[in-house]
Amino acid sequence: MSATIESVDAILVDIPTIRPHQLSMTTMGVQTMVIVRIKDSDGREGLGEATTIGGLAYGPESPEGIKLTIDHYFKPQLLGQPADALNTLRVALNRSSRGNNLAKSAIETALLDLFGKRLNQPLAALLGGALHTHLPVLWTLASGDTQRDIDEAKQLIAERRHCDFKLKIGSRALMDDVRHVAAIKAALGDQASVRVDVNQAWDEATAARGMAELQAAGIDLVEQPTPLKDFSALARLSAKFHIPILADESLADATDMYNLAAAGFSGAVALKIAKAGGPLRVLEQAAVARAAGIGLYGGTMLEGTIGTAASLHAWSTLETLHWGTEMFGPLLMKDDIVVQPLKFHDNGVELPTGPGLGIEIDEDKLARYQRK
Ligand code: MUC
Ligand code: MG
Structure with a gap:
């Protein structure tokens, strides 16, 4: 029973x-x-x-x-x-x-x-078993200050805590953002992958100009440049530029993934258990993305250790995470509410072991x- x-x-x-x-x-x-x-x-x-x-x-x-x-x-x-x-x-x-x-x-x-x-x-065993026990994790530079972001990135690279970075842009004038991003990329050089997340702040014309500038500055990926409901803008921009687009807010579940792919979008998707409705649901979305040739990325809502661990169990069952993950949420918080924090090292994090999530309050x- x-x-x-x-x-x-x-x-x-x-x-x-x-x-x-x-x-x-x-x-x-x-x-x-x-x-x-x-x-x-x-x-x-x-x-x-x-x-x-x-x-x-x-x-x-x-x-x-x-x-x-x-x-x-x-x-x-x-x-x-x-x-x-x-x-x-x-x-x-x-x-x-x-x-x-x-x-x-x-x-x-x-x-x-x-x-x-x-x-x-472990939760991953319920999902068919982990293919990875250490997953790559990027860090978001979002202090609002260019020099502070550069110093932060350099320290994290030296510690081998992260080697990929995402910059939050879109709140300033376009060329101010471009200068901020280009300065960080120039300071970090080839030792780091630098991506940006616009969080829907641009209209399509601004996005087209922005993507051209970002491509020239050596940026690897542009996340959600335009408003979430405008699937056709994402599709048109993805056809226009070599620099790939990562769709985030536009996609919650497998149906959204299907519709965006059917609209002609190519690029990558930020999978998030929260948007999809759970670890089982998000893997349905991943299957649709894979079928459509869209790259996978393990996304976060800046969850603490519990939500991060749940996501890691799901991502661990995916053969290829083309853009890695951003499961750094617990590191952004001053403290944690779990007995054993996640182990971040070597530019990634260990999948927790132990039954279920492997996390104790x-x-x-x-x-x-x-x-x-
Ligand atoms: C988002 O839109 O990607 C994830 C990482 C980060 O810094 O913000 C979140 C939300
Ligand atoms: Mg995002």
Whole structure:
């Protein structure tokens, strides 16, 4: 007999960032995680995380809204149900509530963690087994200051913590951004791959000019240059330039991936468990991307260790991650709420071992940072 779900808790956790993190739509000084704890009738616990960026600045789900969705809509549906019937529970939640993929991702992650603990297997084993146990991780330079970004990158290269960098641009005038990016690329040279994320800030004409400048400056990848719903702009720009485009906000799930590929887009996709609705769902999207010849990248919503570990388990099962990953979220925060932090070294991170996610909550730290 399968264990049943006995409790579902969604907890808001606020942790300051190590420095301001400047995106085109907001500057973060604190990261808010929604930590989900699901307990079953055998006394086991599964952990999940739903995290967004800058309240409602980045996407339509806020941390407070995610907690409300889980407490008031998902929890009554989940209590008393068999804990390992993941597909049944997903279908039920999808029938009763549209969208809310970040909240659904946290639930799917917690149920997978619980199932892995029940079977005494890591989450990746439930997904068919890991192909990689150490995954490459880039770092985002987003202090807002060119020299500070260069110093930060040089130190991280020297420590072999990261060798690939993404720069957040789009909040300044185009040529100011181009000068900022070109100065960083010139300072780092060939020892680093430098990419940019515009977070939708440009219209198509600005993007065309920007991409030409960035291509000339030696930038390797341009992430989400134009607004998320304009699939045809992404398709046209991807046909016009050699510098590839990474689609991020435009894509949540497998259907979006299919539609963007059908619109003629070529390039790469930022996979994120949060956007897709969980580790199982994101792998469906990866399969569509692969079929369409679109490159894969393990993306983040700047989650803490729980969401990052869940993503790593999913990415570890993908044969090729053409653009690596950006699973550095825990490193952007001043502190952590887990007993054993992830191990970052050699320009990447180790896939955690141990049943489920392989992550344990530090109850004192959680109590310290939990929103009262
Ligand atoms: C995004 O749009 O990519 C991921 C890394 C980072 O610095 O910001 C996020 C969001
Ligand atoms: Mg992005």
